[in-house]
Amino acid sequence: MPRPAPSAGSGSVSHPLRPAPYRKRRLGNAAGTLEGPRRCELCGAAGRVRCGRCRLTYYCDVDHQKADWVSIHERICQLLIPIRTPLPFLLSEKERKHGMEQLVKRQKYIIDLAHSAAREFVSGGKHKEALPAALHALRFSTEVYGSDSVQLVPAYLLLAEASMGVGQLLQASKYLSQAEWIVLRTPDCSLAVQHKLHRSLGLCCAAKGNFEQALYHLANDVYLASSAFGLKSIETSGGYFHMASVFFRQNKMDVANSLYTEVTDIWHAFLLRSVQAQEQVLQSRPETSPFTEDKEVSKDSMTEAQQAEATRVLNAVLEIREQAPEQQPGETARVLHALAMLYYLALDLPKARELGLKALGLLKQLPRHESLETVARLLKLIDSRPACPE
Secondary structure, X not given: OOOOOOEEOOOOOOOOOOOOOOOOOOOOOOOOOOOOOOEOOOOOOEOOEEEOOOOOOEEOOHHHHHHHHHHHHHHHOOOHHHHHOOOOOOOOHHHHHHHHHXXXXXXXXXXXXXXXXXXXXXXXXXXXXXXXXXXXXXXXXXXXXXXXXXXXXXXXXXXXXXXXXOOOHHHHHHHHHHHHHHHHOOOOOOHHHHHHHHHHHHHHHHHHOOHHHHHHHHHHHHHHHHHHHOOOOHHHHHHHHHHHHHHHHOOOHHHHHHHHHHHHHXXXXXXXXXXXXXXXXXXXXXXXXXXOOOHHXXXXXXXXXXXXXXXXXXXXXXHHHHHOOOOOHHHHXXXXXXXXXXXXXXXXXXXXXXXXXXXXXXXXXXXXXXXXXXXXXXXXXXXXXXXXXX
């Protein structure tokens, strides 16, 4: 792990990493320069430690400096210099306008970078590491769009998800309240944003043990996602999965199993289309290697976020199927087949073959099953591919 940049000064008080409400910076001229006391980048306390590289970022102690460095500061340290350094005062109106345009471009770039970093940490289960990056996404979104803009909602939802991941449910509720307030004040807010908000609200209620309220929000999540993307979309499947998990925790197994089946069917259909699309391209372009970055091959591939969600969701459903008191070989085989396709598309061929063989073994124990030939075909595809280079 890279070491944080050298610091000046030392912190005498140790603070846990706790996100605090963002204290908006006032702009000096065309750049975002600090006015008044220097504050910790993460918690807003008095800044006693300064980054030795950009020399423009302060922290209450070394712990917060290290946390910010690991999460996002290493990537944006030098990018902050032109943003936080005042422009010369004696500039023409044209020069000042150009300076402001460049400032906003740099800020938007940092928003995207911070949001991507936070999402990557959350997807990997590193919720604590995600918090500083998500805070930066919120901070710069506020500076660019204003404190009541719907553009802040993705950052608030990321902060809420990361806070839930480290057990800070009260803090997560505060972030969600801010996001909900913005959405309610935005009549033309997109269905995509609204469904994500309800999903986060549902997950927060479930974490608190308020299952009825969780199901209310998750039902809204499913309705809004299906209106935006379709009833059988992978976006909608997330709401089904979380509803199933709530019913599972309530020991309402009939409803939970039905929803887990729906989730499996949606991902199975999506992955089957992806495999078939890739197979058609490779057949039409036999000289194309499966390991190249050929645009025609990759255009139908999953995003990293979709791949991470599919891996998490399908493995969770598989664990439930395999541990169920009453085994359902057909349902278990379908999850195994979906996971085999997922790992095949991710080029983890040994894992794909292992799961494909397990699925085939279960299907052979059943009366004639329509998926038998499909799984056998997938295994042939896996065996026909060269081993992934080291």
